Amino acid sequence: MKVGLVCPYTWDVPGGVQEHIMNLAETLIDLGHQVSVISPADDDTPLPGYVVPAGRAVPVPYNGSVARLAFGFLSASRVRRWLKEGGFDVLHVHEPAAPSLSLLACWVADGPIVATVHTAIPRSRAMHAAEPILQSALEKISGRIAVSEAARTTLVEHFGGDAVLIPNGVPVKKFEKADPLPGWPGPGGALGFLGRMDEPRKGFTILVRAFEMLATQRPGLRLLVAGHGDADEALARIPAELRDRIVLLGQVSDADKVRVYHSVDVFCAPNTGGESFGIVLAEAMAAGAPIVASDLDAFRQVLRRGQAGELFPTGNAAELAAAAGRLLDQPERRAALSAEASAAVRIYDWPIVARDVVRVYEAVVPAAGRVSVLPR
Amino acid sequence: MIDAIIVVVVVAILGVYVSWRAGRLDRLHARLDARRAALDVALVRRSSVALELASSGLLDPATSLLLASAAHDARSAQNSQGWAGGHGREAGQGREDGKNGQELPESDLTRALRAVFGQPGFRSSLDGTEGADELLSELEGAAHQVFLARKFYNDAVAATRAARRPPLVRLLRLAGGAPLPEFFEIEDSLVGTGEAGQGADMPHLTG
Numbered sequence: 239m240k241v242g243l244v245c246p247y248t249w250d251v252p253g254g255v256q257e258h259i260m261n262l263a264e265t266l267i268d269l270g271h272q273v274s275v276i277s278p279a280d281d282d283t284p285l286p287g288y289v290v291p292a293g294r295a296v297p298v299p300y301n302g303s304v305a306r307l308a309f310g311f312l313s314a315s316r317v318r319r320w321l322k323e324g325g326f327d328v329l330h331v332h333e334p335a336a337p338s339l340s341l342l343a344c345w346v347a348d349g350p351i352v353a354t355v356h357t358a359i360p361r362s363r364a365m366h367a368a369e370p371i372l373q374s375a376l377e378k379i380s381g382r383i384a385v386s387e388a389a390r391t392t393l394v395e396h397f398g399g400d401a402v403l404i405p406n407g408v409p410v411k412k413f414e415k416a417d418p419l420p421g422w423p424g425p426g427g428a429l430g431f432l433g434r435m436d437e438p439r440k441g442f443t444i445l446v447r448a449f450e451m452l453a454t455q456r457p458g459l460r461l462l463v464a465g466h467g468d469a470d471e472a473l474a475r476i477p478a479e480l481r482d483r484i485v486l487l488g489q490v491s492d493a494d495k496v497r498v499y500h501s502v503d504v505f506c507a508p509n510t511g512g513e514s515f516g517i518v519l520a521e522a523m524a525a526g527a528p529i530v531a532s533d534l535d536a537f538r539q540v541l542r543r544g545q546a547g548e549l550f551p552t553g554n555a556a557e558l559a560a561a562a563g564r565l566l567d568q569p570e571r572r573a574a575l576s577a578e579a580s581a582a583v584r585i586y587d588w589p590i591v592a593r594d595v596v597r598v599y600e601a602v603v604p605a606a607g608r609v610s611v612l613p614r
Numbered sequence: 615m616i617d618a619i620i621v622v623v624v625v626a627i628l629g630v631y632v633s634w635r636a637g638r639l640d641r642l643h644a645r646l647d648a649r650r651a652a653l654d655v656a657l658v659r660r661s662s663v664a665l666e667l668a669s670s671g672l673l674d675p676a677t678s679l680l681l682a683s684a685a686h687d688a689r690s691a692q693n694s695q696g697w698a699g700g701h702g703r704e705a706g707q708g709r710e711d712g713k714n715g716q717e718l719p720e721s722d723l724t725r726a727l728r729a730v731f732g733q734p735g736f737r738s739s740l741d742g743t744e745g746a747d748e749l750l751s752e753l754e755g756a757a758h759q760v761f762l763a764r765k766f767y768n769d770a771v772a773a774t775r776a777a778r779r780p781p782l783v784r785l786l787r788l789a790g791g792a793p794l795p796e797f798f799e800i801e802d803s804l805v806g807t808g809e810a811g812q813g814a815d816m817p818h819l820t821g
Contacts, residue, residue, distance in 0.1 A: 295728050298725065298726055299725050299726055299727040300683060301682075301683065301685060307676070307680070309674065309676035309677045309679075309680060309729075310676070310677050310730070310733045310736070311674055311733070311735075311736070312733060312734070312735070313674075316677075334628050337676040337677070337678075337679035337680045338676055338684075339676075341676045341701060344674070345675050345676075368678075368682045371669065371675050371678045371679050371682060372675065372679065374675070375675045467673050512655045592715045611769060
């Protein structure tokens with residue numbers, strides 16, 4: 239099948255949507271499909287062969303922050319040209335409600351269009367003002383996909399209708415095997431965390447408090463932390479002798495990230511909310527890490543109600559400490575959880591996810607013919 | 615006797631000075647209110663025309679969406695701050711907190727307009743489109759009105775603040791209960807700093 243994917247955000251800036259599209263494109267190519275991605279990017283950025291640059295994204299205020307987006311008639315004509323040259327069987331746009339390439343693609347194209355919604359946006363009055371503008375472009379979409387229940391709710395609330403839930407994928411193969419970082423986990427045991435340290439909803443402070451409780455009774459226990467952000471505030475109240483046992487790696491490469499998951503005895507996901515899927519959790523599962531996670535809806539679902547990882551009441555540091563402590567004391571339980579996690583994460587493996595996406599393509603293609611470009 | 619005369623004269627001079635000061639302050643405050651009102655009208659008009667352009671169908675949906683959301687945020691800030699409604703000194707009470715709440719969305723609207731108008735070849739891309747000329751020049755006019763109204767309002771703020779600065783004015787509370795007027799600081803030029811400004815404060819982008 240000839241598939242055209244539209245990425246609304248700059249290709250070389252790290253982001254969940256970009257990563258999703260990259261993995262989807264590469265998996266579809268592996269499965270034997272022909273794939274072309276159009277994305278905002280400078281013309282001189284080195285890009286994979288399947289990406290066509292649509293020109294530089296412009297920083298512009300949107301929804302209370304500054305976003306880098308591609309809009310305007312020049313971007314529209316680039317999309318038009320890409321569609322004409324591509325001759326796609328199906329056009330798959332991502333985040334179609336963002337004022338960028340995906341919306342433009344819906345505007346200029348006709349035929350089988352599939353859209354994936356990634357973020358959950360609370361319904362606001364601003365959206366209400368924009369609805370007539372969005373409506374005419376979005377009503378051309380014939381198949382809609384949401385990556386999470388929250389994203390689906392957003393979609394349904396804003397535009398009515400329904401969407402197919404196909405969760406985000408994880409490239410399981412990339413995470414399965416890696417050597418631990420030198421000296422880890424160590425004889426005293428190790429806890430792990432990955433994410434921004436200064437973003438409250440990631441729950442780093444809760445983990446630090448739990449670590450403090452555990453570390454006073456377990457002299458060799460260490461905490462391995464990967465992720466950017468300022469840790470000073472979270473670590474301010476930690477006694478100096480414990481402080482040395484919290485190892486901050488800062489931002490790590492993709493390869494080192496995999497090694498971090500393999501370097502700890504218990505991986506902690508103390509998030510307090512706002513996670514629509516929990517990609518970090520799925521990665522940790524793919525690496526076979528024993529997990530303790532907050533009892534958020536999304537996490538409970540990914541961890542199969544606790545079968546593939548321990549759940550603790552969200553925000554409760556003492557409960558987190560207790561759950562992590564139990565796992566540290568029981569190597570057999572850790573091995574069992576690790577095996578469960580590796581098995582449970584299979585359904586999020588990209589080849590599986592991509593196959594579900596292809597089913598959506600197949601469902602819309604015969605009804606709508608081929609992708610064509612509307613006359614100006 | 616001489617002493618008494620001197621005291622009377624001094625008191626009389628002081629009285630004249632104070633009433634002159636108070637009258638001047640009153641006139642300055644009245645001017646300030648008028649300019650405040652003019653600025654409010656200009657801001658409301660700019661966001662209305664921006665919204666009209668966004669929903670006109672002249673632009674692509676991505677640009678329309680950006681513009682609609684920025685204009686809508688500015689409109690909401692205008693309404694919720696009571697900034698557009700009250701111009702009297704009493705209404706000034708709400709300004710202190712209302713001010714910051716409105717400056718950001720108005721600046722964001724400017725930046726959104728700048729991003730839209732700043733696309734290379736933007737104007738010629740709409741050549742021959744019906745209604746485009748009128749709407750674009752109306753929007754440019756509205757943006758220039760904001761620029762002018764803000765400049766004149768801030769001038770009045772500066773003058774009023776200066777007139778209220780002398781110790782005697784503060785001691786005798788000649789300004790009454792009116793809060794010290796605040797400058798309205800937003801980005802209002804359709805051309806960003808560092809770009810060609812055509813040597814004028816109000817560059818003609820659509821002309």
